[in-house]
Amino acid sequence: MRSGQPRAPPSTTLLLRNITVLETLNKDIGQIRDGAIYVKGGVIAWVGPTKDLPQDFTAADTVLSLADHVVIPGLVNTHHHMFQCLTRCIAQDTKLFGWLTTLYHAWVHLKGSDVYTACKLAMAELILSGCTTSSDHLYIYPNDVTLDDSIRAAREIGMRFHPTRGAMSLGESKGGLPPDSCTEDEALCLNDMERCIKEFHDNSRFSMLRMALAPCAPFNVSKELMVKAARLARRYPGVRLHTHLAENQEDIDFSQSTYGCRPGEYIREVNWVGDDVWFAHCCMLDDGEMKQFATHGIGIAHCPSSNLRLASGIAPVRKLLDTSVNVGIGVDGTASSDCGHLLQEVRLALLLQRASGSARAMGSHEALKMATEGGARNLGRDDIGQIAPGYAADIVAWRLDAIGFSGASQDPVAALLYCTPSIGSVDLSVIDGHIVVKDGHLLTVDVQSLIKDHRACSEQLCQYLPEWWQLGEKP
Structure with a gap:
């Protein structure tokens, strides 16, 4: 999808399964190994171990396996x-x-x-x-x-x-x-x-x-x-x-x-x-x-x-x-x-x-x-910030085979913070049930074209800075 086009409606159903580590940040559900998330109409409908996935949910419109991933709420x-x-x-x-x-x-x-x-x-x-x-x-x-x-x-x-x-x-x-x-x-x-x-x-x-x-x-x-x-x-x-x-x-x-x-x-x-x-x-x-x-x-x-x-x-x-x-x-x-x-x-x-x-x-x-x-x-919201039934399907995932995770398998969720500089960008981002990032690529904008436009805007704007700006303050 290119910039300027309207977003397509989310898939009616989305299934993320075989998640190596799923940190829901929900006090009742907690952390799940080999977890799964079922999304319907942009809202999380079910969360649990992949082995407990109801049969009716296995044939979702979009199914992604997230083996070797760590997943948290957006x-x-x-x-x-x-x-x-x-x-x-x-x-x-x-x-x-x-x-x-x-x-x-x-x-x-x-x-x-x-x-x-x-x-x-x-x-x-x-x-x-x-x-x-x-x-x-x-x-x-x-x-x-x-x-x-x-x-x-x-x-x-x-x-x-x-x-x-x-x-x-x-x-x-x-x-x-x-x-x-x-x-x-x-x-x-x-x-x-x-x-x-x-x-x-x-x-x-x-x-x-x-x-x-x-x-x-x-x-x-x-x-x-x-x-x-x-x-x-x-x-x-x-x-x-x-x-x-x-x-x-x-x-x-x-x-x-x-x-x-x-x-x-x-x-x-x-x-x-x-x-x-x-x-x-x-x-x-x-x-x-x-x-x-x-x-x-x-x-x-x-x-x-x-x-x-x-x-x-x-x-x-x-x-x-x-x-x-x-x-x-x-x-x-x-x-x-x-x-x-x-x-x-x-x-x-x-x-x-x-x-x-x-x-x-x-x-x-x-x-x-x-x-x-x-x-x-x-922000006054009670519908985001957790992965649990009834919450918006805002979900992010990183690949665990990135260089920054190597050696951190004992606690991949903590590694997201302790190892941040070397773990790389998200591999998957789902917002409101839409897949916005897949395989590390942002799908909703041409990033290189955006950077080109942005640099041109920046160069035009920065010409107005005073000559003394590099001193940090006006002499």
């Missing part, structure tokens, strides 16, 4: 800025604010075609790393850019998608960080947010697209926009709220100097406290704010690579989980993490918690749960 990415993959490896030695003020010079020249191409490439990178569902935070709308550009990319490539209509309204002239040329009128933002909800949001079970509203950050939107976005979102069932919060010390200092409060008080004042909210980063929450998050069911998207790259810090994930805060994983924008490999982020999240000196601070199973069940909860 991973869920809960924070990204997909357009940023056009500007990787820029301002390499600066923190968040300096990095942003460098890249705004290029981003203000984005066109809708750039965003479409960037999103499709970012989604391809995610899918090949085991991701089947992703959010995306598009917060800059220069020229002809609309959220429709990213949604078109998701529909064509076949990814389950949670686009967030972001916004920046607080420019330099009003005390914010971005140049005024990167900001929008707040009334126009809110009107387009409502348009996107009405046109695209689908709150049904197994939905392929649900909306969230996402004013970008306290340092580039007004409190009034935060309040109005929350009111608007809560008028529509299933529309959630998302933004950045407590990312680094600069972020905390801005909040205290501008608003006179820490993040926990700020979100109370703008009415962003509730189980329909998830925040990115949260490296700098204090103990009271962690308890606030737990009490109100607020989620966090942990983005380890970006936090390290920008010297923001290490989110206290172990403490957050022990405080009963839900934590999912995000790759963040591929201009701050510079890589959209979700499985790699899960690995780093696991290893970073051991920097405390405890080898038991986090295990592979808990890390995978963050990237599946934790991500699903951040």
Whole structure:
């Protein structure tokens, strides 16, 4: 199938059988050796040992043997800025604010075609790393850019998608960080947010697209926009709220100097406290704010690579989980993490918690749960993140005869994380019952043609970077 063509309906039935190791991440089913999954109409209908497969299920429309494979639920990415993959490896030695003020010079020249191409490439990178569902935070709308550009990319490539209509309204002239040329009128933002909800949001079970509203950050939107976005979102069932919060010390200092409060008080004042909210980063929450998050069911998207790259810090994930805060994983924008490999982020999240000196601070199973069940909860979903009857057929598989798995046969599921850099891309990806990757090849886009288009967009955009960008910050 080529880009631009509508997706064919999923096979009425799909059978995956003889799976060497099937990790369902379902507490009742657990892990199965020589397992099988039967899918009907894009939904998992049966899971169990291949030997117990009901006779009626053996003659499915599509039957695949996954001997010598490890299978898990599709991973869920809960924070990204997909357009940023056009500007990787820029301002390499600066923190968040300096990095942003460098890249705004290029981003203000984005066109809708750039965003479409960037999103499709970012989604391809995610899918090949085991991701089947992703959010995306598009917060800059220069020229002809609309959220429709990213949604078109998701529909064509076949990814389950949670686009967030972001916004920046607080420019330099009003005390914010971005140049005024990167900001929008707040009334126009809110009107387009409502348009996107009405046109695209689908709150049904197994939905392929649900909306969230996402004013970008306290340092580039007004409190009034935060309040109005929350009111608007809560008028529509299933529309959630998302933004950045407590990312680094600069972020905390801005909040205290501008608003006179820490993040926990700020979100109370703008009415962003509730189980329909998830925040990115949260490296700098204090103990009271962690308890606030737990009490109100607020989620966090942990983005380890970006936090390290920008010297923001290490989110206290172990403490957050022990405080009963839900934590999912995000790759963040591929201009701050510079890589959209979700499985790699899960690995780093696991290893970073051991920097405390405890080898038991986090295990592979808990890390995978963050990237599946934790991500699903951040997005308000109870139909993805597990392989069990009644869940969406979002399933990924890796070949166990890859070089990185050799010697790891005692625990191939843990090897997915401990051996990530050398295990390669997924061999099979099923999203909503559709086979999107087969034999390691992405079927829904011509990858080489996409890369060619993407590189051309990137080169055009990067010509607008200031000459001093390699210094990391303006001299």
